[in-house]
Amino acid sequence: MVLLKKNQKTAAGISVMTFLVAVAISLVYYQFYYVPTINRKPRVPQDILNPPSITNVGILPGSSLESQAQNFFPSDVRVSLGANNKVIWKNNDNTYHSVTSDNDYVDKISGKFDSTATIGLMPSGQTYNFTFTEAGVYHYHCIPHPWMKGTVTVLAEHD
Ligand SMILES: [Cu+2]
Structure with a gap:
């Protein structure tokens, strides 16, 4: 016991x-x-998440024609973080287009840089916006019309 x-x-x-x-x-x-x-976890300053200015890019009427030289307009934009790093594309054409990263870029805050990942192909009149939160050079194209090409160059806050 x-x-x-x-x-x-x-x-x-x-x-x-x-x-x-x-x-x-x-x-x-x-x-x-x-x-x-x-x-x-990334802490991104408020002025980068919600920059004071917007950068606008239009998709010109007739962009679906390969013979038309200009489609994304301006096709080459330069923006600065904390100033105008939010880009809005507007489809001013009468057919569907997309804004799609050439190299499947994924921003750590905004996600995939590809309109088809969020809103699908953009009908006439539709806008797509993307907020870049990291400096870099971002090439993109349109899926239905791969000759449509554009670039967004994002500069660091104090460049
Ligand atoms: Cu297109």
Whole structure:
């Protein structure tokens, strides 16, 4: 009987130790892994998320014709982060177009740079907007009319 009681005490002691070790591991995980991971998520300044100016690009009437030299207009735009890094394309043509990254670019805030990923092909009169949050050179085209090409050059905030 005495021996049994001693075993029970030992068992109880082991469970308490196991519990304390589990608590300690949880605390270490929270402090050194969970909290730093949360803090690592990108923090983008408000003036980049909602820049004071918009950059407009039109899709000209007749853009579906390969013989027409101008389609995205202007086809080459330069914007600055925190100033006018939100671009709005408007389809002024009478047929469907898209604004699609040449290299499947994905912005860490705005997601895929591709109108077909969010609104599909753009009918006449439709707009598509994309907010660039990182400096870089972004080439794009239209899926139904691959000769339609454009570039957005995004400069850093103080360039
Ligand atoms: Cu097109």
